[in-house]
Amino acid sequence: MVPSGAPVPPGGEPKWIALPPGLLKVRRLMLVVWLGLLTLAAGLVPGLLAGPGWAAFALLPLALLVWGWVMLERNWRSWRYAERSDDLLISRGVLWRRETVVPYGRMQLVEVTSGPLERHFGLASVQLHTAAAATDATIPGLVPEEAERLRDRLTELGEARSAGL
Secondary structure, three states: OOOOOOOEOOOOOOOOEEOOOHHHHHHHHHHHHHHHHHHHHHHHHHHHHHOHHHHHHHHHHHHHHHHHHHHHHHHHHHOEEEEEOOEEEEEEOOOOOEEEEEEHHHEEEEEEEOOHHHHHOOOEEEEEEEOOHHHOEEEEEEOHHHHHHHHHHHHHHHHHHHOOO
């Protein structure tokens, strides 16, 4: 992960910041829990009711678990964000890349959220709200200190930029 620094001057290349690996661990844990239970149910229920040959149905969720394991890492690697002098860039997506540009002056609310599972693994998300709902953005899986730093910085920049409106 690249530490964030001063905003990039206009026309300069932004310093992209990757998400911490804790988010990947949480998502993989959820995948294993849910598909592990589904694999168990898909193998036990048909195996006990219709015979041992029907327990092969457990291979479907197991294959999905293996595929999901790989895809979660690809998705996690695609997430990144960059602070520029006038806006925040958020980029994500494997097949369909999506880049969101949120001007500091358009931000109305910046909040840090952390559910029970996120708190347990030391993660938080930053949610950005703007006047147009289509430009609302989220940066998931940040370390709480970075989430709070980003919230404070974006709030400060948003107040400074909106003063001229």
